[in-house]
Amino acid sequence: xxxxxxxxxxxxxxTGGRILIAILLCGCVVFPVFNLLxxxxxxxxxxTYLVTLFGxxxxxxxxxxALDLAWGYCGILSLGHGAFFALGGYGMGMYLxxxxxxxxxxxDPLLPDFMVFLxxxxxxxxxxxxxxxxxxxxxxxxxxxxxxxxxxWLAFRSRVTGVYLSIILQALTYALMxxxxxxxxxxxGNNGLTDxxxxxxxxxxxxxxxxxxxxxxxxxxxxxxxxxxxxxKSKFGRVVVSIRDAESRMRFIGYKVENYKTSxxxxxxxIAGIAGALYVPFxxxxxxxxxxxLNSIEIVIWVAxxxxxxxYGAVLGAILVNYAKTRFTAVMPEVWLFALGGLFxxxxxxxxKGLVGFFSDLKEKMEKKA
Amino acid sequence: MSRFSKMFEGWRGERQWSxxxxxxxxxxxxxxxxxxxxxxxxxxxxxxGFKALDKLNLYIDKGELRCIIGANGAGKTTMMDVVTxxxxxxxxxxxxxxxxxxxxxxxxxxxxxxxxxxxxxxxVLENFSVFDNLELSLHSDRSVKxxxxxxxxGEQRDRIEEVLEIIGLQAEKERTAGNLSHGQKQWLExxxxxxxxxxxLLVDEPVAGMTVQETERTAELLTSLAGERSIVVVExxxxxxxxxxxxxxxxxxxxVLAEGTMNEIQDDPKVKEVYLGSSETSS
Numbered sequence: 040x041x042x043x044x045x046x047x048x049x050x051x052x053x054t055g056g057r058i059l060i061a062i063l064l065c066g067c068v069v070f071p072v073f074n075l076l077x078x079x080x081x082x083x084x085x086x087t088y089l090v091t092l093f094g095x096x097x098x099x100x101x102x103x104x105a106l107d108l109a110w111g112y113c114g115i116l117s118l119g120h121g122a123f124f125a126l127g128g129y130g131m132g133m134y135l136x137x138x139x140x141x142x143x144x145x146x147d148p149l150l151p152d153f154m155v156f157l158x159x160x161x162x163x164x165x166x167x168x169x170x171x172x173x174x175x176x177x178x179x180x181x182x183x184x185x186x187x188x189x190x191x192w193l194a195f196r197s198r199v200t201g202v203y204l205s206i207i208l209q210a211l212t213y214a215l216m217x218x219x220x221x222x223x224x225x226x227x228g229n230n231g232l233t234d235x236x237x238x239x240x241x242x243x244x245x246x247x248x249x250x251x252x253x254x255x256x257x258x259x260x261x262x263x264x265x266x267x268x269x270x271x272k273s274k275f276g277r278v279v280v281s282i283r284d285a286e287s288r289m290r291f292i293g294y295k296v297e298n299y300k301t302s303x304x305x306x307x308x309x310i311a312g313i314a315g316a317l318y319v320p321f322x323x324x325x326x327x328x329x330x331x332x333l334n335s336i337e338i339v340i341w342v343a344x345x346x347x348x349x350x351y352g353a354v355l356g357a358i359l360v361n362y363a364k365t366r367f368t369a370v371m372p373e374v375w376l377f378a379l380g381g382l383f384x385x386x387x388x389x390x391x392k393g394l395v396g397f398f399s400d401l402k403e404k405m406e407k408k409a
Numbered sequence: 410m411s412r413f414s415k416m417f418e419g420w421r422g423e424r425q426w427s428x429x430x431x432x433x434x435x436x437x438x439x440x441x442x443x444x445x446x447x448x449x450x451x452x453x454x455x456x457x458g459f460k461a462l463d464k465l466n467l468y469i470d471k472g473e474l475r476c477i478i479g480a481n482g483a484g485k486t487t488m489m490d491v492v493t494x495x496x497x498x499x500x501x502x503x504x505x506x507x508x509x510x511x512x513x514x515x516x517x518x519x520x521x522x523x524x525x526x527x528x529x530x531x532x533v534l535e536n537f538s539v540f541d542n543l544e545l546s547l548h549s550d551r552s553v554k555x556x557x558x559x560x561x562x563g564e565q566r567d568r569i570e571e572v573l574e575i576i577g578l579q580a581e582k583e584r585t586a587g588n589l590s591h592g593q594k595q596w597l598e599x600x601x602x603x604x605x606x607x608x609x610l611l612v613d614e615p616v617a618g619m620t621v622q623e624t625e626r627t628a629e630l631l632t633s634l635a636g637e638r639s640i641v642v643v644e645x646x647x648x649x650x651x652x653x654x655x656x657x658x659x660x661x662x663x664x665v666l667a668e669g670t671m672n673e674i675q676d677d678p679k680v681k682e683v684y685l686g687s688s689e690t691s692s
Contacts, residue, residue, distance in 0.1 A: 274559040277545060281534040288532040291493060292546050292601065293520035302553045 049269050055351040055395060056268055060261050066093070067257040071250035087246045091321050092365065094253040096358045098318035101260050103341045103357035104350060105310035108267055110339070111348030112276065113303045114283035116201075119208030121335035122215050123183035123308040125325070127315025129219075130169075130179025132232035132325035135243075137170040139236050152234070153227045163225045172239050179316035180309045187308030188301060195297040195304075209332050216330030231326025238320055249321075256317045260354070263310055267350055270306070279303050280348075340383045346393025355395060439523065439608060440507035446471045446609055446639045447492065452501035454487055454663075461487040462498065463663035469609065474635035476650045477643045479660035480683070485643045486529070488660070489611045493526045494519040505608070517551065525602030529613040531594035535587030539578055539597055542586050543569045546601040568604065576600040576630065592623035599630065610640045616649050628652045 050057050070093065073085040102124050109115040141148040145155040149162055168174045190211065194204055222228035241248045270276050282289050282296050290296050319325045337360075345356020360379070367375045390397045439446075447469040454462040462484045469475055479485050490496040491503060494516040503511040511519055520526075534542050547565055549555070573579045576596040581589065586597060595615055602610055615631070616624045624646070631640055632653050644650050650657060651671050659666045659680050667677045674680055 270557075273557055274545070275553065275556040277537060277541060278556055280536055281545060284535055285532050287495075288528070288534065288601075290516045291520055291526045293517045293605065294551050295515075295517045298553050299556075 046265060049265050049272065053268060053351075055349060056264065059351040059354055060264065063097075063257050063261050067254045070253055074250055075246060087249055090246075090249050090253050094249070094256055094321045095318065096361050097253070097256045097260050098314045098321065099338075099341070099361050100354040100357040101256075101263060101314035101317065102311055102338055103345065103353035104260075104263060104267055105307045105314065106338050107342050107347060107350055107353035108270070108310070109304055109307035110342060111350075111353070112271060112283065113279045113300060115300065115304055115307075116205045116339065117208050117304070117307070118205045118332070118335045118339065119212045120307070120311050120338050121332070122208075122212035122330055123187060123311035124315040124318070124334075124338075125212075125215070125219075125327075125329035126183045126186065127179040127312030128319045128325040128329055129226060129232070129315075130175055130182060130312070131316035131319040132235075133166060133169040133178075133226075134172060134175030135235035135238060135319065136232045137166070138238065139234065142236055143234070151227070151232070153222075153230065154225070157222060159225075166225070176316060180312045183308040183312035183315075184305050187305045191301040191304040192297070195300040198297075209335065212330050212335050213332050216327050216332075219327035219330060227326070229327065231324060231328075233324035233326070235320070235323055243320060243323065252317075252320055256321075259313065259317065263313070264350060264354070267310075271350065275299070275302075337379070340379060342393075344382060344386050344393055346395030346397075349393075349395050352393050352395035356393065359394075439505060439509060441471050442507060444471055445469070446473075446506065447641075448502070448504040449488070449492070450502045452488075452491055452498045452503065454484075454491060454496060454498045460663050462491070465501070465660075465664050467658065467665065469639050469641060472636045472639055474632065474640045474653060474655060475642070476654035476657045477641060477660060478645070478647075478650060478657060479666075482662075483660040484663040485660055486613065487663075489526060489613060489641075489643070492519075492609075492611060493524060520605070521551070523606070523608035525605055525607035525610050527595075527598050527602055527610070527612045527615065529617070531591065531598050533586040533589075533594050533597050533601065535585070537586060538583050539573070539586055539589070540569060540582045542597060543572055543600055543604050546604050548605045572600045572604045575603065575634075577626070592619050592627075595619065595623075595627065596630065599634075603634070608638055610634070610638060612640060612642045614644055615642060616644065616646050624649055 050060070070085055070090050073083055074087060074090050077084045079086075102120065105123075106117060106120050109117050109120075136151045139151065143152040143155075145152055147155050150159060154162070169178070190208075194207065199207065218224055219226050219231075220229055226232065235243055237243055238248070238252075241251075243249075271280075278289065278294060279299055282294070282299055286296055315325075315329075338357075341356040341360045342353045343356070344360055345354065346352025360382075364375060364379070367378060386393060392400070445468050447467070449465055449467040452462050452465040453460065461482075465484065465488065467488070477485055477488070487496065491498050492511060494511065494514055497512065505511055505522060505524065509522060511524075514522070534545065537545070544561060544565070547568065549559070549565070570579070573582055576599055578593060578597060578600065581593060586594065589597060599610075599612070599615070612631070616627050619627065628649060631642065634640060642650075642653065654671060656668065657671055657674050658668045659674060659677075661683050666683065667674055667680050669677070
């Protein structure tokens with residue numbers, strides 16, 4: 040009963056959020072049911088391919104939510120969120136890798152294939168514990184969080200803001216990409232981690248596991264959404280928005296701006312880490328390509344197109360843009376990046392508040408007329 | 410290179426690590442035994458050789474309302490930057506009361522200890538209601554943890570209502586601050602400072618761009634606030650200064666040129682020469 044009233048209170052005045060959660064809940068029922076229970080011959084059957092695809096979108100939506108928290112609400116234009124996402128992904132990847140056990144090509148009970156291939160004889164110390172699911176998940180959040188904390192603490196203390204911060208974060212993700220490409224790092228180098236078999240005892244290739252993964256991802260997205268909404272509505276959230284709008288005012292009121300910025304940045308990185316960890320079982324691979332600077336820029340575009348500082352706008356943007364990407368790249372792969380760039384320019388010029396802002400403005404106009 | 414060094418400019422201000430300096434958070438520590446609240450002595454600030462402040466000495470008494478005038482570039486805003494911790498002077502000392510060394514503290518610590526600053530351009534939290542503006546400025550625990558769990562108490566609500574009454578914005582309390590008129594924003598900003606119970610208010614050009622009626626109201630507001638706390642007003646509007654100030658300080662090229670009542674100042678030959686005689690219309 041208490042939790043119910045908590046949800047109602049959190050979603051008060053958040054129509055977009057209520058619609059979003061309703062849709063997500065429907066999706067969590069419709070997708071698995073129509074995938075598993077409706078026979079393949081039926082027109083209503085949802086293929087496993089689609090379940091996986093939309094599962095991926097949900098992970099991206101979670102990632103967009105994370106960025107919206109930092110960018111939309113605190114004005115931290117992070118061009119490095121892809122790095123936190125990828126680190127979370129590597130956390131999950133390492134767990135899945137350890138689960139392969141002796142079923143690898145080389146049949147080594149302890150070492151993953153790529154280590155045997157490199158003639159390594161023991162497991163590096165940082166791989167210890169990753170055979171435990173709980174530990175791996177904690178690390179998938181802890182490592183991005185720690186990186187964000189160290190980075191944020193240094194950057195915000197010395198008052199690095201705006202474009203400089205964005206560029207440094209972009210460099211950070213690029214540096215991590217180069218590091219993870221190296222075989223000596225012990226993360227599979229160029230090929231990354233792949234060939235996963237099962238997750239907590241369930242075979243990753245079966246339709247049932249995928250459907251469950253889909254539902255779990257959807258539910259986590261809803262929970263994180265509620266959590267973010269709660270944060271944003273709290274006094275903390277209002278302080279953060281005020282820092283975005285009038286940083287020096289807040290400083291002279293007596294708030295330690297750097298602490299607030301670091302907190303929201305770390306929180307955002309944690310969520311990005313969760314998104315990355317959920318993403319890996321869907322795609323079955325994690326490699327240094329995920330650190331690519333371009334990925335981080337794409338996340339910003341999703342949020343900008345959906346609409347900043349609304350939370351549900353970010354989710355909408357991520358799903359729409361990625362759906363468009365899937366469609367577009369199937370037809371004319373070479374045009375996609377131009378289309379994305381064009382879309383970004385269009386949104387910046389004509390829809391500064393994104394799609395969500397456009398529709399709410401439209402609604403206001405209609406109400407005025409009526 | 411210059412752009413690079415600009416990026417790390419903040420380091421200068423951040424030299425003092427809070428972990429190494431004793432925690433100053435209790436207000437009882439302000440020692441006013443000599444009746445003087447703010448001591449600025451021999452403050453020098455230079456930007457690339459240009460001396461914005463040149464051995465400035467300034468003392469503000471408890472409960473005083475002091476006006477500071479001076480031509481552009483006389484160092485008025487720089488002086489405020491030093492007091493509020495935005496700038497570290499090259500030399501000199503700044504004390505609040507007998508014991509609190511302002512030069513060791515960050516902006517937020519200085520605010521915490523009881524110095525509030527109003528900017529030249531009205532700076533309020535535009536996205537929030539007038540009420541929220543005051544709520545966020547309440548003198549309370551500023552830590553991240555406290556802000557996550559904060560709930561408004563009845564006492565705090567009363568305090569907000571009280572300040573709303575003082576600044577005359579009760580009727581506007583639900584309005585978004587961004588939609589207020591220029592004058593109302595100025596008053597709200599004064600309210601934001603007031604609700605923190607400061608010992609010293611630094612007010613930068615409060616009546617710039619205000620109508621005559623608004624200016625009068627602001628003058629009333631500021632005079633009514635002095636006494637309990639000290640107020641330093643930087644202003645160009647001579648009529649306004651005349652209407653509120655007992656003592657006026659004239660700054661010129663980074664140091665004090667003259668100090669006294671408005672009449673004394675106007676009769677001062679040095680002041681006539683460099684300030685009143687040249688540009689400002691005297692009455």
